[in-house]
Amino acid sequence: MSNTIALQLKGISKSFGSIRANRNVDLELFHGEILAMLGENGSGKTTLMNMIAGIYYPDEGQIFVDGEEAVIRSPKDAFGYKIGMIHQHFKLVDLFSATENIVLGIEDGEPYRLADAEKRVREITEKYGFEMDPRKKIYNMSVSEKQTVEILKVLYRNADILILDEPTAVLTPQETQKLFAVLRRMRADGKSIIIITHKLHEVMAISDRVAVMRRGEHIATVETAETNETELTEMMVGKKISLNIDRDEPQGSIDRLEIRHVCCVSAEGVRLLDDINFTARAGEILGIAGIAGSGQRELLEAIAGLQQLESGEILYRNPKTEETEELRDKTPQQIRDLGVRLSFVPEDRLGMGLVGNMDIIDNMMLRSYRHGRSLFLDRKKPHELADQIIASLEVVTPSAQTPVRRLSGGNVQKVLVGREIASSPTVLMAAYPVRGLDINSSYMIYRLLNEQKRNGVAVIYVGEDLDVLLELCDRILVICGGKVSGLLDARTATKEQVGLMMTKVGGGD
Amino acid sequence: MEQTRSVRTEKKRSEPLFHITKRSTVTLAQAILIRAIAILAALLLCALVTVVLTGDNPISVFITVYKGAFGTGRTLVTIHDIAILLCVSLAVTPAFRMRFWNIGAEGQTLIGGLATALVMFFLHDTMPTLPLVLLMLAAGIAAGMLWGVIPAFFKAHWNTNETLFTLMMNYVAIQLIEYFLKIGDKSGSNVVGPALLGEGIPNLFGVQYLFNILVVALLTVVLYVYLNYSKHGYEIQVVGESENTARYIGIDVKKVIIRTMLLSGAICGLAGFLIVGGASHSINASIVGGRGFTAIMVSWLGKFNPITMILTTLLLVFLGRGADEISTQFGLNSSFSNILTGIILFFIIGCEFFIRYQVHFNHSRRKDERTKAKETPNTTEDA
Structure with a gap:
């Protein structure tokens, strides 16, 4: 030099x-x-x-x-x-x-x-x-x-x-x-x-x-x-910044979702998930931390029935029947037919969670349009739901008939999260739900996730901001290069601990 | 993109004369006004071209165009033309809403017509009219469905290119008809006509074409409801907008593609049945006459909305028939009528740009400053 x-x-x-x-x-x-x-x-x-x-x-x-x-x-x-x-x-x-x-x-x-x-x-x-x-x-x-x-x-x-x-x-x-x-x-x-x-x-x-x-x-x-x-x-x-996100102690946690030895390979032969094991409990928020592209998306999509697995098991404990269901290799429809109430806020909001060119009402229907035996759509309930979400989550929109792509990022996310919560899930997965959102919208999302936790939902939160992960979650699963590099108690873990695990342990070699 | 660049280099370069921004909303009145201006401009240019090239009075040319479509004794034929073109256009619309570019409507209609003709050819004097017509209908629809579902099946399972596939299927259909003509008609006239096929669908209430017109009218309403208010129509739209979203909510994308192309093919088959059974009572490779391709334009111009498509069909048929009329009345080459049609279509399609985008002229620096303040660049960080 x-x-x-x-x-x-x-x-x-x-x-x-x-x-x-x-x-x-x-x-x-x-x-x-x-x-x-x-x-x-x-x-x-x-x-x-x-x-x-x-x-x-x-x-x-x-x-x-x-x-x-x-x-x-x-x-x-x-x-x-x-x-x-x-x-x-x-x-x-x-x-x-x-x-x-x-x-x-x-x-x-x-x-x-x-x-x-x-x-x-x-x-x-x-x-x-x-x-x-x-x-x-x-x-x-x-x-x-x-x-x-x-x-x-x-x-x-x-x-x-x-x-x-x-x-x-x-x-x-x-x-x-x-x-x-x-x-x-x-x-x-x-x-x-x-x-x-x-x-x-x-x-x-x-x-x-x-x-x-x-x-x-x-x-x-x-x-x-x-x-x-x-x-x-x-x-x-950086130094830890206090965000003052409310966090309750988990109440009566029971295992809801168990991931066992999950492996997954991309079409190009790259190993995306490598022997992932963890349990998500009802009434707690499990955070998933990792550098972008460490397998977070594949993991959530695998649980949602959108990603083929090479091996492993995804076990769901149904709270009603107390039975254990295997979700692996099932389509989203089959998973729903089992009575599994799984909600998923994907990373790609307009490309996967919502349809940008459709209005808020039609986007509300995405989850529920199949209800009933009629050949025709019932737009009345979705309309009510849309109005209710617009009012309760303070969605800024000209009307419920506005295409969602015209809304700002925060409002798009409120529509998506609102819809996913409306189906009263037992498992709620959210991938980067506050990315690109302003402070107020972000806190609203944290509040909604905490509400779900109090209602006994098993919440899985994939995030990138370590301060948020440490204050919002109960436990943090750190993954690196498709492998689990550690599971931390969010109340005692430090930022440096998480940061090191994200970049180093099992980091690609 | 463009305006940010012009802003940053304004010290060094002179400002561009205008810049273009996307409109966020367009009121119905604005849209109608823009279209009206476009049609007016098109007519003016047509008049100018007519005067310059032929010396004929443009007003009398326009009157001739109108008479060509709605002159004495023409109205019914024109309405029937509209009905048939609309029928084929309705057929491609569900597929287009799904972003499945079915450009094989020509072949799907032809094969439907061929199947209808075959039933007539072999059975026309063996059974009463009603069962015969029902059999013709069933054969036409089934053939159209088959022609539509083959590309859909390959698309759904191996993601083949539907545009090429449906296009090639057109030629297969044409050749099959040629083959039938060779066998069916020993005289070598290249048409198998009423003499060999029989009467087909009888006139309703003694009015020619009424059956066809009523069927298409009913179909338009049914398809409008299907696309906008049924669960199937909703699924079609979700698959078309985003296959990822469709997968995410558990729609079986393959099933929707195949089901929708069965429908698209079926309506094409129905159109073939109407053409052969209810109008021409004959078959040859040109009975569809390119409607399978014109339908693409009708559907797009009508924004895939069956009700709006009535208007766009009307426009295209009106122009086509009017154009034919000028070439005969004024002794002009038929290319001239094509020129006029071309000018009008150019303006009508071109005006969509102005409906979607707004052009700002940079009259002065001060004004430019104002627009600059309003517009924030829509680039996003991809770090």
């Missing part, structure tokens, strides 16, 4: 509507170093990087490249400053070869000669030690090869500053090691690299310095050699 500054940010701020994604961020990147960006979900890492790469334009602040002020309005401008970003989601043409994808969009005035391009791609791959056949078609490639193409794309355009957005999230541990070897070679070649990651052990393994972000602010940049995982976690999660 040399001591000359390659990239400098001064006072960068960016807002989206009322949400301040970045606040007065100063950051420096030296030539020939690997800088890790660390932070929780929504701490503003990706937004900040997108401003360097020309995807967004800052509201305030300046960017300097090699000491000169740079105006980066588009990814093309960014390449002009020799900055290239490798995004989490690849943007490749499936039917093209690696080389064709790499040269796509280059306008250097030179005639297009694929053979020359291929030669240069080979030179780059040899120089940095990539394993890549330039002629291979994208549709024949593994995820890691596709990532290599994305990196080559950036190198081919002579980038000296490379930004990688969670590159290891899609890689196996072996592939991660190979990637790190390549990154080290690039560093030796004088390139500057910013790598966004959640995994602390990777931060320790690859980076020279670590920049920690929290709630849109740059907390500190520290030398990797002079810090440790505990200190980084503390910086990342």
Whole structure:
């Protein structure tokens, strides 16, 4: 690492509507170093990087490249400053070869000669030690090869500053090691690299310095050699903030839902859930904490009958009949036919929980329209329910006939949670129910969940804000990379404990 | 997106002349006004084109168009045309509401017509009218259902592309008809007519086409109720809007796709039955005459609402018949009538843009400041 500054940010701020994604961020990147960006979900890492790469334009602040002020309005401008970003989601043409994808969009005035391009791609791959056949078609490639193409794309355009957005999230541990070897070679070649990651052990393994972000602010940049995982976690999660969420002691808890050895594999063969075990009890809120994409969605969907399991059992104790029902491999309809009153507030509110183009009344019917033997719909009860929810949850809407997509995020969520609670569930699962909501709406959701708990419902709450998890829940199940890394008593656990378990224990390797 | 960019670079670049924003709500009056302006503009342009290209008086051309559709002795034929086109359009509508792009209505109608014709061909002098007509109806509907359900089955189970599949099924239907013509009609006239098929559906109360018109009128109401007030109609809409939501609430998506395409095919088959049994009393590969494709436009323009579709069908049939009339009355090439139809459709479809979006002209900086304050960029963080 040399001591000359390659990239400098001064006072960068960016807002989206009322949400301040970045606040007065100063950051420096030296030539020939690997800088890790660390932070929780929504701490503003990706937004900040997108401003360097020309995807967004800052509201305030300046960017300097090699000491000169740079105006980066588009990814093309960014390449002009020799900055290239490798995004989490690849943007490749499936039917093209690696080389064709790499040269796509280059306008250097030179005639297009694929053979020359291929030669240069080979030179780059040899120089940095990539394993890549330039002629291979994208549709024949593994995820890691596709990532290599994305990196080559950036190198081919002579980038000296490379930004990688969670590159290891899609890689196996072996592939991660190979990637790190390549990154080290690039560093030796004088390139500057910013790598966004959640995994602390990777931060320790690859980076020279670590920049920690929290709630849109740059907390500190520290030398990797002079810090440790505990200190980084503390910086990342911050001091505990008291939220004063009411919490009653669980009353007469009995086991309601038992998850035993649940495993699940994606269509691509990636292990999403790995031997998950836990019990959800009636009259308590069980929190599930984890970095985004650690298997939370698959777990809830598996319980709701939307996700095929490889193995394991999902057992439901029916409070009426005292019988135990196996929910695995049943469709949502079959689960309901068993008399299991399971409510689910999914993460994707408009894409799964509700139908955006339908009005509030029709969305109320989603759960109940089948009632009765009539061929026709009964809109009277849903209308009453809609009016009741609008009144009791203070939904701001012109009328019950307004399509839900026109409502603001908080009101959409109130409609969804209101409907799910209206069916008087025995199990209520909520995935990120307060994401994007303002303070008042959030507290209303906490209040509703607590009400359900008092009514003896087994509540499962998947959240990202550790302060909320610690104050709202009774117990917290921490998962990491599809595995359970611990079960904590929310009344005694600390933020650092949860934070460490989220990032480390069984963390991918 | 565009306006945020223009805002941020305003120091360096001159402002664009206008910018476009999405309307959040449109009142009915606004929508009608925009459409009326569009039709007026279309007629003006048509008049201009007519004068410039032919020198004919545009007013008399318009009168001829009207007479072509509703002149003496024409009204009933025009209404029947509307009924048949509406019937095919109603057929594709349930599928479209489900976002299943059935562009095989032509083939589904043809095969329904073929099945009807086959029943007539073999049985027309063997049984009384009523059972014969019922048998024709059953055969037509069953054939249409079969043609509709095959692509649906493949879509539901292997997610094949329904657009290509239904399109290809059209050609299969056409070839089957050609084959029947070769066998059925030894004279080689390429039409199997009333001589071989018999009388088909008798006239109701002595009025030609009345049976067809009444059937389609009834169907329109029934389908409107089915789509908007039945549980099936609700499921169709949920599946169309979001398959994920449908799965989430436990709708069997495969079942809904297959059931809805059975319905879509059945109505096409019914249309085939009406055309062959109640109007042409003959069969050849052109009896549907492209209605299977025009129906797509009717359904979209009518926003998949059976009642609104009556109006769009009326418009398209009126234009089509009027256009035919000008080409004969004024001795103009038939392409000319196509030009006029094209202009009018362009304006009618194009005006939907103005119903959905609002164009702001940036008259002055001050005004731009005001609009800027009102609009917040709708980008969201994807960190």
